[in-house]
């Protein structure tokens with residue numbers, strides 16, 4: 001069906017959490033809005049699917065304390081949450097050896113642990129020195145943006161401490177320490193309340209899950225917006241003139257006064273904005289590739305690891321699995337483990353034969369949780385690198401030399417085109433919460449212009 005040319009107020013590109021939150025905020029004020037989504041579904045980097053008797057998340061999944069935007073939205077929409085299972089010991093697999101531990105920090109030799117504690121405190125202190133909205137104004141911004149996380153890690157003397165910082169970085173960013181500007185890393189840490197909060201379950205970013213899966217947030221927002229949401233409509237170009245924008249898609253053209261681009265910078269780069277794209281914006285889009293993650297879920301008749309005093313949470317230096325969590329249903333009737341393959345490992349395993357990947361992931365789960373882990377009743381995985389409208393995940397990442405100079409380009413309007421998407425957020429950039437706040441901020445910018 002061809003799209004008709006409307007004369008509407010705002011065209012929103014992208015029906016992820018950010019675009020839908022923007023559209024919902026605009027619609028609530030009586031502003032006319034159309035959402036154009038390339039995929040044949042809404043939700044973007046959230047994707048919930050029934051596996052066995054439960055709905056599992058193949059994309060984003062958890063929320064935690066201080067994420068008030070997403071928690072508030074879930075309440076408004078009646079999407080229920082439940083606590084991530086934590087009872088039992090965690091596991092660390094390092095150099096082929098598996099050890100159990102309790103508390104925050106994995107069990108490594110005492111001197112390694114001592115250095116880790118000092119280094120984590122240093123990271124938390126430095127992260128707080130990076131202003132979220134103007135990271136280039138941090139006193140040491142230039143020096144920090146001139147190096148990678150790997151270069152900073154070279155100053156960490158104890159191998160155990162270095163290994164654990166590497167695992168935390170890989171898990172939080174789905175990227176390698178060498179891929180990340182140290183300034184970008186510190187700003188991201190600041191936005192989420194520090195590395196411990198980002199990696200923890202209790203009191204951290206992995207504290208709660210959604211009973212119906214995280215995609216329910218987008219499905220409910222889209223249902224509320226009704227026929228103004230169009231799926232299967234990739235936007236190719238946005239032209240501007242004195243009165244508005246012309247949004248070009250393969251299915252026709254939409255005329256609006258303003259556009260909100262709620263897609264990650266690496267995907268925005270593929271949309272022709274003509275002369276409106278500034279040099280700084282161009283550099284940011286070219287220099288912010290997506291992280292690399294394959295998310296894998298193995299389902300079992302029951303959560304057998306709980307019987308052995310284990311929580312299901314594990315971290316590993318092995319290949320391919322970097323970390324696991326208990327992913328059982330909220331009522332505990334279906335057992336499941338979720339395993340993350342990230343960074344270099346995700347790039348190596350992306351697009352490999354599904355049965356090969358399954359065998360390698362299950363072999364790691366057996367090393368961690370014993371032979372029963374080798375016999376799931378169902379197994380699914382999702383390779384986000386193979387998704388053309390994500391191009392990787394969880395989020396856009398930056399190497400050295402960009403953020404100090406060009407942070408404002410993540411959200412500075414290009415004429416009548418305003419920018420949303422989690423990458424343009426301050427607090428909780430990269431997360432659901434940042435996506436929603438960025439969508440609402442872009443909606444407020446559009447309203448201000450429409451009323452002005």
Ligand SMILES: Cc1cc2nc3c(=O)[nH]c(=O)nc-3n(C[C@H](O)[C@H](O)[C@H](O)COP(=O)(O)OP(=O)(O)OC[C@H]3O[C@@H](n4cnc5c(N)ncnc54)[C@H](O)[C@@H]3O)c2cc1C
Nearest residue numbers: 014016017018038044045060061062235393422430431432
């Ligand atoms: C495996 C995985 C685990 C994650 N874990 C968590 C977690 O536990 N907690 C958390 O908070 N976050 C997590 N995240 C990150 C979180 O999912 C994202 O931050 C958030 O969903 C981003 O929302 P968004 O709307 O900014 O972007 P997106 O969801 O990417 O939405 C952008 C939309 O734009 C569309 N689009 C792209 N190009 C075009 C075009 N040319 N025309 C039209 N439409 C286009 C895309 O199809 C997409 O639907 C995870 C992500 C993944 C993949």
